[in-house]
Amino acid sequence: MEAIKKPIRTVWDIPRHEQFAPGHNMCQGCAAALIMRMLMKVVGKDAIVAMGTGCVEVTTTPFPYTSWRNPWLHLAFENTAAAASGIEAALKALKRKYGIYKDRYVKVVAIAGDGGTFDIGLQALSGMMERGHDVMYVVYDNEAYMNTGIQRSSATPLGAWTTTTPVGKRMRGEPHPKKDIIGIALAHRIPYIATANPAYPTDMMEKFRKAYETRGPSLVHVLSPCTPGWRIRNEHSIHVARLAVLTGMWVQLEIVNGKPRVTVKVRKRKPVKEYLRLQGRFRHLTDEEIQRIQEMVDRYVEEINRWVGEEAIGPVEA
Amino acid sequence: MASAVAVRGKEEAGRRERRRIGAKGNFAAAMAVRDVDVDVAAIYPITPQVQIAEKITEYVANGELDAEVVPVEGEHSAMSVVVAAAATGARVFTATSSQGLEYMHEMLYIASGLRQPVVMALATRALSAPINIWNDYSDAFGMRDTGWIMIFSENVQEVYDNIIQAYRIAEHPDVLLPVVVTLDGYILSHTVEPLEPLGREEALRFAPKHPRGYRPVLDPDKPMTFGPVGVPAWYHEIKYQQVRAMRESRRVIEETGKLFGKLYGRSYGFIEEYRMDDAEVAMVSLGATASLVKAAVDRLRREGVKAGMVKIRVLRPFPVDELVKALENVEAVGTLNRAISYGGAFEDPLFMEVAASLASRGILKPMASFIHGMGGRDIFVREVMEMYKKLMEHAKAGRSARRTYFWGVKGHNPDDDQKD
Numbered sequence: 001m002e003a004i005k006k007p008i009r010t011v012w013d014i015p016r017h018e019q020f021a022p023g024h025n026m027c028q029g030c031a032a033a034l035i036m037r038m039l040m041k042v043v044g045k046d047a048i049v050a051m052g053t054g055c056v057e058v059t060t061t062p063f064p065y066t067s068w069r070n071p072w073l074h075l076a077f078e079n080t081a082a083a084a085s086g087i088e089a090a091l092k093a094l095k096r097k098y099g100i101y102k103d104r105y106v107k108v109v110a111i112a113g114d115g116g117t118f119d120i121g122l123q124a125l126s127g128m129m130e131r132g133h134d135v136m137y138v139v140y141d142n143e144a145y146m147n148t149g150i151q152r153s154s155a156t157p158l159g160a161w162t163t164t165t166p167v168g169k170r171m172r173g174e175p176h177p178k179k180d181i182i183g184i185a186l187a188h189r190i191p192y193i194a195t196a197n198p199a200y201p202t203d204m205m206e207k208f209r210k211a212y213e214t215r216g217p218s219l220v221h222v223l224s225p226c227t228p229g230w231r232i233r234n235e236h237s238i239h240v241a242r243l244a245v246l247t248g249m250w251v252q253l254e255i256v257n258g259k260p261r262v263t264v265k266v267r268k269r270k271p272v273k274e275y276l277r278l279q280g281r282f283r284h285l286t287d288e289e290i291q292r293i294q295e296m297v298d299r300y301v302e303e304i305n306r307w308v309g310e311e312a313i314g315p316v317e318a
Numbered sequence: 319m320a321s322a323v324a325v326r327g328k329e330e331a332g333r334r335e336r337r338r339i340g341a342k343g344n345f346a347a348a349m350a351v352r353d354v355d356v357d358v359a360a361i362y363p364i365t366p367q368v369q370i371a372e373k374i375t376e377y378v379a380n381g382e383l384d385a386e387v388v389p390v391e392g393e394h395s396a397m398s399v400v401v402a403a404a405a406t407g408a409r410v411f412t413a414t415s416s417q418g419l420e421y422m423h424e425m426l427y428i429a430s431g432l433r434q435p436v437v438m439a440l441a442t443r444a445l446s447a448p449i450n451i452w453n454d455y456s457d458a459f460g461m462r463d464t465g466w467i468m469i470f471s472e473n474v475q476e477v478y479d480n481i482i483q484a485y486r487i488a489e490h491p492d493v494l495l496p497v498v499v500t501l502d503g504y505i506l507s508h509t510v511e512p513l514e515p516l517g518r519e520e521a522l523r524f525a526p527k528h529p530r531g532y533r534p535v536l537d538p539d540k541p542m543t544f545g546p547v548g549v550p551a552w553y554h555e556i557k558y559q560q561v562r563a564m565r566e567s568r569r570v571i572e573e574t575g576k577l578f579g580k581l582y583g584r585s586y587g588f589i590e591e592y593r594m595d596d597a598e599v600a601m602v603s604l605g606a607t608a609s610l611v612k613a614a615v616d617r618l619r620r621e622g623v624k625a626g627m628v629k630i631r632v633l634r635p636f637p638v639d640e641l642v643k644a645l646e647n648v649e650a651v652g653t654l655n656r657a658i659s660y661g662g663a664f665e666d667p668l669f670m671e672v673a674a675s676l677a678s679r680g681i682l683k684p685m686a687s688f689i690h691g692m693g694g695r696d697i698f699v700r701e702v703m704e705m706y707k708k709l710m711e712h713a714k715a716g717r718s719a720r721r722t723y724f725w726g727v728k729g730h731n732p733d734d735d736q737k738d
Contacts (some may be wrong), residue, residue: 002718007645036439045538046538047538048406048536048538049403056546056667058466058547061543061545061546061547062546062549062609063546063547063548063549063552063556064546064549064552066543066546068541069541069542069722070538071537071538071541071542071544072536072541072542073402073405073536073541073544074429074545074546074547075398075401075425076398076424076425076434076546078394078427079377079394079398079425080394081395082390082394082395082398083398083401083402085388085390085395085398085399085402086358086388086398086399086401086403086405086406087403087405087406087536088403089358089386089388089399089408090357090358090386090402090403090404090406090407090408090410091406092386093358093384093385093386093403093408094406094407094408094529094530095696096384096448097384097529098529099389100407100528100529100530101538103715106538123391123392123395124391124394124395126391127390127391127392127395130391131388133720142656158465174520195480221509230492261357
């Protein structure tokens with residue numbers, strides 16, 4: 001199965017073909033499992049995957065088993081983008097010197113979690129973007145180091161409990177807001193950047209498709225609810241993911257050559273409380289603290305609306 | 319791999335084209351990279367290897383080498399890039415020194431664990447702190463357990479020859495291990511010496527390229543998972559395979575060195591013996607330091623001392639039997655190294671290998687280890703002669719040194735190292 005060429009608008013445009021095999025060890029309700037499945041459907045068999053250490057890596061490749069029907073490489077935690085750069089450079093050289101894959105578009109897809117991207121992998125990612133490698137980079141963001149057991153990362157949102165941002169007399173969960181990885185990607189002037197969310201599968205897959213079609217570096221930042229880490233029910237991961245969008249905690253963006261657009265508009269926002277209250281990691285928050293998060297999201301929404309030049313995300317519903 | 323027979327047929331042509339030039343070690347390394355037609359090179363500046371990176375990009379800029387040069391943002395990424403590129407089927411190269419090697423240390427194990435035929439040049443340099451850009455072997459000895467084949471060069475010609483051979487060894491289907499070739503920082507990297515390059519045609523005949531086709535690579539037509547989780551049920555076996563590959567590499571390294579000699583008149587083995595035929599005391603050393611020891615041996619011989627020297631060319635896999643054979647008849651054995659294993663049974667890591675080699679073959683004789691020349695401190699020939707004399711005292715007394723002698727330390731008497 002080749003990469004999808006025509007736009008994905010409805011579920012009927014989603015191929016039945018599977019590049020990501022079942023039988024892996026991911027948790028029940030794991031959004032990352034869905035994201036991988038959707039991603040691989042879109043990119044098809046000619047993608048070479050470079051993956052960073054993390055949940056998906058350990059749960060899909062316990063030797064001698066593998067869930068990957070694509071060529072797949074894992075080197076380490078912090079160098080997914082560097083590994084992807086190396087594959088891409090090799091493909092370029094082999095094509096030029098020996099005519100390997102002369103008439104085909106074989107592309108590198110880098111996949112890493114938030115820890116492997118926002119924190120330890122940021123330098124390699126910056127290098128990859130700056131050097132302009134033809135790599136599609138997907139970060140599945142479950143907002144903490146889930147593979148090692150829920151430790152905070154720079155993608156952990158304000159107020160969230162993790163095992164290293166515990167709730168006690170002097171500490172009330174994560175003290176800092178989430179790092180702006182999209183802003184960092186923007187600063188590198190790469191041709192395609194998007195945020196995606198598995199509750200909007202066609203939107204997500206269309207973004208995967210465009211990122212794959214882009215020549216040059218592209219980055220897709222995907223929200224990936226984690227049932228044990230977020231302390232949510234297994235059947236709630238998609239529900240929570242959708243609420244992230246409906247409350248304005250997460251905005252579905254697409255930035256093509258620097259031009260931003262909101263792909264999932266929200267006429268009237270729900271209060272953030274509806275998103276927070278379903279998750280055990282926010283259970284300790286007082287009304288006052290929730291109000292502070294609400295104000296932060298209000299400012300963020302205002303910023304986005306100003307940036308895209310329209311009221312893409314509306315006011316909080318009464 | 320190409321058969322030796324095919325290479326031999328072209329023997330004469332190779333001899334005819336031979337020319338002699340002057341080159342620094344760094345340029346010799348870059349020329350070797352050009353001549354074996356590397357596909358992907360990751361470069362990052364660090365002293366004293368940086369001229370290798372400069373020269374490679376110059377070759378690419380001039381069209382003398384068709385390669386993708388990835389100017390990475392750090393050495394960790396340099397090694398990541400070349401391991402991934404090798405896994406995609408490319409012939410790869412990178413070079414580093416000192417802190418750069420330490421920065422990529424994690425990836426050294428991954429290169430060998432994934433059995434990727436990466437070739438790297440290491441312009442040896444001291445480690446910080448305090449920061450120091452000059453030569454010693456601390457960086458090289460720090461990677462001795464990372465699963466890399468390690469070849470030390472004594473002069474500029476060897477730098478070139480070793481890199482050419484490294485590709486033939488690393489890419490051999492029975493080996494598939496990364497190879498590092500060292501050149502002493504400044505002493506070789508920045509010193510112009512005579513060099514007879516093979517030229518591209520001959521180098522490629524000696525180390526032929528097989529882009530895809532002799533080992534598994536990342537290929538959409540034959541998808542494979544590289545670097546999965548090595549669960550306890552399999553990790554042990556995978557590591558043993560790596561051990562077997564390293565043992566197997568001995569045969570390939572030997573054949574490669576001999577063939578090189580047959581074709582180009584410069585033969586290479588695991589060790590090089592210098593005036594060892596009737597030697598009574600022998601010093602084991604490596605790298606460019608070996609040249610210095612040879613000079614000391616010559617002077618001692620003029621004084622009537624039966625001194626000899628054994629140069630370790632291949633540190634990994636360690637040439638136990640070759641070394642034992644060379645040393646079994648001398649009265650005392652010393653080692654001279656420029657690297658420290660702090661708190662080790664002996665502070666000289668080379669000595670521990672030499673002593674273990676002899677002891678494991680039931681040979682016990684007076685031994686002593688010497689460390690000098692850390693961080694670019696000059697070692698003088700007369701100092702090496704003094705070490706030989708110290709070694710002879712041990713031979714006479716029939717006793718080994720209890721600890722490593724630190725030579726040339728200001729205000730320090732090496733004999734104090736033996737006191738508690």
